Every structure is written in C-alpha cells, then in structure tokens.
Amino acid sequence: MAVTVPASTWRALARRLADELDDDGDLHTPQWRDALLAVPQHEFVPRYYAPEPDARPLRWVMHEPQGAESTQRWLDLVYSPTTLITALADYVDRGVQAPVSSATKPDLVIRMLEALKVTEGMRVLEIGTGTGYNAALLAHRLGSRRVCSVDIDPQLVSEARHRLARLGYTPTVVTADGADGLAEHAPFDRIIATCAVFAVPGAWIEQLRPGGLALVHVEGPLGAGNLLALRRAAAPVLQGRFLPWWGCFMRRRATAGATVGSPRPARTAEPPVTRHTALDPAELDGGRHFPFLAQLYLPPGMFRSVSTGDEHVAVTQLRAPDGSWCEVSREPDATGRHTVREAGPTPLWANVETAWRRWRQLGAPAWREFGLTVTATAHQVWLRDPHHGPCWALPTPEAPARP
Numbered sequence: 360m361a362v363t364v365p366a367s368t369w370r371a372l373a374r375r376l377a378d379e380l381d382d383d384g385d386l387h388t389p390q391w392r393d394a395l396l397a398v399p400q401h402e403f404v405p406r407y408y409a410p411e412p413d414a415r416p417l418r419w420v421m422h423e424p425q426g427a428e429s430t431q432r433w434l435d436l437v438y439s440p441t442t443l444i445t446a447l448a449d450y451v452d453r454g455v456q457a458p459v460s461s462a463t464k465p466d467l468v469i470r471m472l473e474a475l476k477v478t479e480g481m482r483v484l485e486i487g488t489g490t491g492y493n494a495a496l497l498a499h500r501l502g503s504r505r506v507c508s509v510d511i512d513p514q515l516v517s518e519a520r521h522r523l524a525r526l527g528y529t530p531t532v533v534t535a536d537g538a539d540g541l542a543e544h545a546p547f548d549r550i551i552a553t554c555a556v557f558a559v560p561g562a563w564i565e566q567l568r569p570g571g572l573a574l575v576h577v578e579g580p581l582g583a584g585n586l587l588a589l590r591r592a593a594a595p596v597l598q599g600r601f602l603p604w605w606g607c608f609m610r611r612r613a614t615a616g617a618t619v620g621s622p623r624p625a626r627t628a629e630p631p632v633t634r635h636t637a638l639d640p641a642e643l644d645g646g647r648h649f650p651f652l653a654q655l656y657l658p659p660g661m662f663r664s665v666s667t668g669d670e671h672v673a674v675t676q677l678r679a680p681d682g683s684w685c686e687v688s689r690e691p692d693a694t695g696r697h698t699v700r701e702a703g704p705t706p707l708w709a710n711v712e713t714a715w716r717r718w719r720q721l722g723a724p725a726w727r728e729f730g731l732t733v734t735a736t737a738h739q740v741w742l743r744d745p746h747h748g749p750c751w752a753l754p755t756p757e758a759p760a761r762p
C-alpha cells in the first residue's frame with residue numbers, strides 16, 4: 360500500500376542528503392543540487408528487497424513501508440547513500456532469485472551525473488531506466504524532451520513511466536535492449552549506462568554526436584572493471600580514461616525476466632599438474648586494480664570462484680571456455696607458497712603470474728592511469744598515454760586476449 364509522505368518531511372531528508380553529498384565532495388553543481396531537492400526520491404522506491412538474515416540458501420524479503428516505524432526506516436534508507444534492490448528474477452540454473460534492478464545509491468548517481476558534464480540544451484540517452492529516478496533528475500535539469508531512457512524489462516519501464524508522469528516528467532522511456540541504443544532518437548550528446556558491459560556496443564558509438572561523452576562501466580572476463588568517460592571523436596571512435604573512483608553496476612542482461620548465472624565452463628578431463636606459486640590468489644579478490652590488469656591476460660568467458668576444491672581446502676578456482684582450469688590454495692604452506700593444480704591448453708595461473716610481474720613493473724597503476732579506445736572492431740586498454748603507453752586488447756566476447 361502506498362504511503363503518503365508530507366512534502367516537508369521528504370524535502371528535509373533530501374536537503375540532509377544533498378548537504379551530506381556536498382560535504383563528502385560528491386556534489387558540486389548547483390543545478391544537480393536543485394534537482395536532488397526537487398525530485399521526491401521515495402516515489403521511485405515504493406519497496407525494496409533485502410536478504411533474510413542468516414538464511415541459507417540466500418532468501419530475499421520484500422520491505423514496504425507500513426506503520427510509522429517502518430516508514431521512517433524506509434525514508435531514512437532511501438535518502439541515504441545506500442543501494443536498494445528493487446527487482447528480482449529467478450536464476451534458472453541455481454533455484455534461487457537474484458537482483459536484476461536497483462535504486463543506485465544517490466552518492467554514485469550524483470557523482471556520475473557530475474562526471475557526465477551536461478549543460479543545458481544537451482540530449483541524453485540513459486541505458487537502464489530501473490526505478491526512473493535518474494531519468495527524473497535528468498528530465499528536471501534538461502527538460503523531459505531531451506531525455507530518453509531504455510530498460511530491457513517491460514515491467515520496470517511501465518512502472519518508471521508511471522512514476523515519472525505522476526510527477527510531471529515525460530521523458531521518452533522505452534523497453535529495449537540498451538545495446539541497440541535508441542536509433543530513432545539519435546544523435547545524443549551524452550550516453551549514460553547504468554548497467555555494466557563487457558564491450559561498448561557499436562550502436563553507442565554511432566548514436567553519440569562527435570564530441571559527445573559516454574559514461575560506461577566496462578568490465579573484463581573476471582568481472583573487474585570501472586566507469587569510464589569516453590569521448591567520441593569525429594570518426595566513430597571513443598576514447599577516455601577510467602574515473603579515479605570506483606563505482607559498480609549490475610551487468611547488462613540479454614533478456615528480461617528469468618536470468619542465468621555466469622556460465623561455468625566444463626573442466627578438461629586430463630589430470631592436473633601440481634606446482635607452487637608465490638602469488639597469493641587473494642590478489643584477484645575485490646574486482647579492482649590488479650584483477651583488472653590480470654584479466655587482460657585471460658580469455659573471455661572466464662569463471663572464477665572461491666570455494667572448497669578437490670583437495671578439500673579453500674581455493675580460488677579459474678575456468679576457461681577451452682576446458683583449462685586451475686585451483687590455487689587460499690592458505691600458504693609453511694614456506695609461504697600456495698599450491699596450484701592446473702590442467703588444459705591455456706596456462707591460466709601462469710598468465711596471472713605474468714600479469715602480476717607486469718603490474719609491479721608498471722608501479723601498481725591506479726584507475727585514472729588506465730584508459731580505453733573503442734572502435735567498431737577493437738577495444739584497446741592503454742596505460743597513461745593512448746599512443747605511447749603500454750597497451751592490451753580487452754578480451755571482449757568478440758576479441759580474445761593475446762598474452
């Protein structure tokens with residue numbers, strides 16, 4: 360049941376949030392502050408899902424404001440730097456549900472909008488409408504007719520369109536696979552993607568005006584990635600650097616509704632070889648700088664897990680689509696080394712070790728030092744300088760890595 364929140368209540372919360380974002384250095388632009396104060400964020404998050412504490416397997420519980428206490432808790436959460444899960448779908452191959460949409464935490468929403476560098480009169484395409492909140496902020500700032508938003512999920516689109524209209528915003532909101540952009544409304548001055556991709560779709564390059572900017576979260580085969588601000592050249596080429604801070608997004612899905620987990624390639628039947636490594640597999644945890652470089656030395660379609668391996672000890676496991684696999688013990692032995700068991704045609708752990716040596720040699724670079732150039736046929740990652748720095752092919756599903 361929808362609850363009515365007095366304007367004085369949510370406006371005070373929106374002001375508190377804006378002040379917090381201001382203090383934290385996330386919010387700089389007066390127009391975005393105005394939008395934050397004008398758009399009632401709670402209207403876009405009438406309910407959210409949270410994991411049931413201690414439930415195994417994981418179970419999600421829906422939370423809707425009901426009494427005074429739960430309404431206050433809901434409002435405090437919505438107007439705070441918290442991501443809230445807003446839609447679930449069945450994981451067909453796992454027998455559980457998984458999040459497929461969320462209300463992005465407002466500090467990230469605002470940092471992205473700041474990084475998008477919009478000015479009045481620009482036309483923006485958002486990929487991933489979700490709740491519709493980001494589209495509302497854009498429509499407030501630029502005017503509804505300059506904003507288009509697409510989501511693959513028809514129910515999300517219908518709900519978002521409804522919420523937006525109730526508040527007087529009428530951007531173009533379409534059910535479509537964002538990978539195709541929105542050709543009938545192109546060209547755009549800005550594209551902002553709020554779902555992560557393995558490769559920047561060609562349609563985004565084509566539909567962005569020369570000089571335009573795309574803000575996109577790009578990840579590699581281990582799922583390590585970050586947001587990039589990519590500028591379109593006169594030719595159909597995008598180039599830019601990763602943002603200095605890290606922001607994470609749900610991966611683009613190919614269909615609405617039920618979803619499938621990352622494919623888990625079968626392991627080759629050949630017996631594994633055992634050896635030792637000085638490289639701690641924990642270096643691959645977390646999806647940040649080193650894992651980003653490491654995956655440039657691995658093939659696309661990788662599967663990675665931390666689990667109990669064949670020898671009943673905790674291991675990091677990597678598998679590749681060609682059947683190659685390795686398991687590296689999480690705990691070191693008495694000499695400080697980790698046990699590696701590996702098989703198959705691609706020397707996966709040796710490639711990670713090569714990446715580690717390169718990483719140290721390059722001075723453990725930070726996000727801002729990495730950039731990407733995207734053409735219709737290639738994704739090239741570079742360090743520090745697009746023309747003279749070291750570079751690697753991003754192993755996209757279409758273009759495997761060549762270590």
Ligand SMILES: C[S@@+](CC[C@H](N)C(=O)[O-])C[C@H]1O[C@@H](n2cnc3c(N)ncnc32)[C@H](O)[C@@H]1O
Nearest residue numbers: 460487488489490493510511536537554611612
């Ligand atoms: C983090 S949510 C977006 C949050 C949203 N911008 C907001 O303001 O609430 C990611 C969204 O990307 C959408 N998405 C996933 N795959 C997509 C695709 N192929 N095309 C368009 N949208 C997609 C999901 O359905 C989900 O709603």
